[in-house]
Amino acid sequence: MQKNALYILLADDDEDDRLFFKDAFEEIKIQTNVDFVHDGMQLMDHLHDPENKLPDILFLDLNMPKKTGKECLIEIKKTERLKNIIIAIYSTSSSEEDIEDTFIQGANIYIKKPSDFNTLKKIINEVVTVNWHYHTSGLNRDNFLLRLK
Amino acid sequence: MKLFIKFDINTICSLYLKQNLEQQNINFTTLGFGEIEIADNLDADALETLKNNLSPCGFEIVENQKSVLVQKIKDAIIELVFMDDSNNYKSSVFLAEKLNHSYGYLSNVFSEVTYSSIENFIILQKIERAKQLIIINEMSLTEIAFLLNYSSVAHLSTQFKNTTGITPSAFQRIIKKRRENLK
């Protein structure tokens, strides 16, 4: 498997969600390094800072104060240095239009926040696995689209 | 002006590899399957330099036999899925013959290293190819389903949806709208 730990970044304003996320990643078999930001502005500052390593996968909540997830998504996809980051939208919304819209804006993965911890573990496991496949099998990142419920 | 470029990963990779190796004055021969044979042995420094030069492009020097085999299996699967008359081959037979091992053995090694099965990987690749074909937009979903050896469009749709979570038509829609956005 991968030698280095996967660097995961979650942008979510909700404390509980961050807690779930952290716990879930701790319990899966894959080696990961998880970081958190609390809102959109913090996220963009973190990403734009050249000192910071770019995440392998960015989990992005849509409902964030200061800057919404969608605004961040658009900005990231416009920035040359950032546009190749794999972005997974992590949201409560299940509206078809919202989902398709985020894909159109360039998101790679859409995850509806589950209401069961085990489901969450399964989901992030799958995300990481699929991502790794993409990484190692020369699959086209632009076509990487995945939707998990 | 909009151009549609089709490229062959293999050519690009071998070119890059070749450039790098020549830069370091390393003589090599290509054995295919991402395998190269270097005439002399490299010392640790040279090897390190080579690794550093190759890693920006995602090249990794695989040092594990099993990993090597898994990589070969993956390459073989990719070749199978992306060739045009893949319908004539049964994947297990194809892999066994190509790699000179029993399918069972290959399957085990694959699962051990990747924590996922060959079947899953095949499905992943097929869906990947389906995505490419959809993007090129010259074939209908029925034709794509047939080319990729699915019994019906519904079957393709189901597998597509199971793998990616969205339907092929939704995927088509999204790609189209992405293109429109870029204009």
Add this chain to the structure above:
Amino acid sequence: MKWIPNFNSSNSLRVIFVIAVFILLFLSSIAYKHNQDLNESSKLVMHTYEINIQLERLMSAIKDAETGQRGYIITRNARFLTPYIYSRDKVNTSFIRLKKLTADNPVQQQNLQNLFKLIIQRFVSFENCLKYSDPKTYDKRKLDNHMFGGRILMENIRFKVDEMNDIEKKYLSSRLKIYDAEISLSPLFSISLFLVALCFILLAYRQISRDIERLKVFNKKLLISSGLIAESEAIGKFSTWQWDLDSQKIDYSDNQFRLLGFEPNAFVPEKETFLDFVHPDDKETVSKSMEGILQNKQLPFVYYKIMLPSHEVRYFKTTGKLLTDQQGSKILLGINFDITDEHLLNIELQERNKELEKSNKELASFNHVASHDLQEPLRKIQTFISRVSDADKAVMSQSARDYIAKIEVSAKRMRVLIDDLLLFSRTNTTKKEFIKSNLNELLENAETELTEIIDEKKAVITASKLPKLSVIPYQIEQLFINLIGNSLKYSQPDIAPQITIESEKVLSADYPDLLEQDVKKFHKITFTDNGMGFDPQFKETIFVLFQRLHSKTDYPGTGIGLAICKKIVDNHKGHIIADSTLNKGSVFTVFLPD
């Protein structure tokens, strides 16, 4: 202007009159000629008789002379010679007259000459008789000779005179004959011409009286219709005006005066004074359009405000068109509508609409936000419950474990409710984009959504070919999911669900109570299942929000699913009905307009 009837008779009348006049002129010229001829013929008669008289005078003069001569010869009384002397003069006179009278007739002139010769000879004979009867120169023999000769001469003279008379008479009679002929023709000719003229005049008279009748009828109609127009203007609150572009005269209909707040004919309308009535805000627009009229030959609808003398503001709408009549004169016809009532109504409607929209929006967003925001805490509840691991549960008391289980159940139920509510609100709030979609594809998607339950219950779904319709794809998919989901949920235990979906085209006329008649064709899609069915008395209430026929412990459900179906079908201007037989199955029929 084509509606003025063309009285063609005016031309023919003119022609008739001209002909009649000509005939009359002709007739009078004939009469004149006739007159002249009569004159001529009487002159001629007089002429002949005068010749006759003169000739007789001549004769009598000679006879006088003869008688005188005889008397003298017998009595030798000189008194008898007097007529003889005078006779010579008389003869000369007569002769001179006769010469004049017969000047035009050479034959008569010749005769006259001969007669004169004879007369001369007679007078010579007279002389001789006198001479030889005189006792001085008496000669009986010569006397007798001359007397006899005289008598013969007399006879010749008489003969000649008679001859001349005859000639004149013949001459006269032949001329008279000619005149007679002419005269006899003229009256007939004249009378027939006169009759012809009379006919023409009668014809003309008939035509004129007919035309007058028609004119009267048209006049009457015109009066009636102008009366009606004036009435309809008053009733319909519109008015007309006419602007004769050649004479620059403007005519207002009665109602136009009234609409402007005046009595009919209160003032003389002028182009410039009209602007005085226009509200200051609109004066510029109106004057611009008035300029534009002449260029464009028509007036597109102009909306403006009028201020009545009572300072009340009314809303007007005016349009006009340039008309050219047959004589080429240009008249601009204008129509004004007092749309104040409609305008105010419109404004009111718009206000109410705005209010409704606003309240709708508020409701919708409340709906949406409520459902959406409620999900969050619920999700947390469920997630934290799922965090309570089996290890944790092992050290809890039984009641604590039970409570946690019950919390889980309620949370799940709440989740389902909120999901359904959210779906319900979404069928209303999302923008309604109708796209031509293949319903078969949407059905397939729906079936894929329900794959798990379908496999679990080993359900069989048979569908006939569904049409391509202009629909909101997400919603129709949801409709199918809900209906099929229901059939699966309420299947008979131990019997694999069989769901049949059929489609056919129907006419709205066949379902007059059910379907809107303004759309002709509908697609009828039926979902038939072999589930447990429901009591048909509830077939209308099941579509009501939150109405359920089973308790939530028996069958999970929120009572929103079918309400969502109804909402979706309503969005598409269609209809949905349900029917069922308990323990046999149910049929859900969806009507979608073509």
